[in-house]
Amino acid sequence: TLAILAGAATVDFDGAFEYSYIISVVTGELPQFQVQRIYPNPTSGEVTLSYISNNDYPVEYRFFNETGQLLKSSMIDNYFGSNEVELTLPLHKGIITVVLQNQDLVVTRKIISDF
Numbered sequence: 001t002l003a004i005l006a007g008a009a010t011v012d013f014d015g016a017f018e019y020s021y022i023i024s025v026v027t028g029e030l031p032q033f034q035v036q037r038i039y040p041n042p043t044s045g046e047v048t049l050s051y052i053s054n055n056d057y058p059v060e061y062r063f064f065n066e067t068g069q070l071l072k073s074s075m076i077d078n079y080f081g082s083n084e085v086e087l088t089l090p091l092h093k094g095i096i097t098v099v100l101q102n103q104d105l106v107v108t109r110k111i112i113s114d115f
Contacts, residue, residue, distance in 0.1 A: 029054070033102040035109060042112035043089065049100075050084045057103050063090055064097040071096065078102065089113050 071090040
């Protein structure tokens, strides 16, 4: 597998500069399910989940509070390749554990909610 990250800086005649977005290129096999980012973190109501999948099976997500109580659970559509989806958090202030499951693979992340 080969991974390439590329970005560029553009400089104007007056010396002002601007950076381009970083573009990533991955060759080889895609990971079964890999979370790239959950942002913003901390958040106040909604987060964007960015991930890569090598299948099109639905993804289940669950939100838990600090004591392990289930706050919300649902399924989202999943597509082969890069995916980005917005999720609305349940009303809860504090640390929320996000559990994502795609087939047999489970990924856990934590986010801070000030909602």
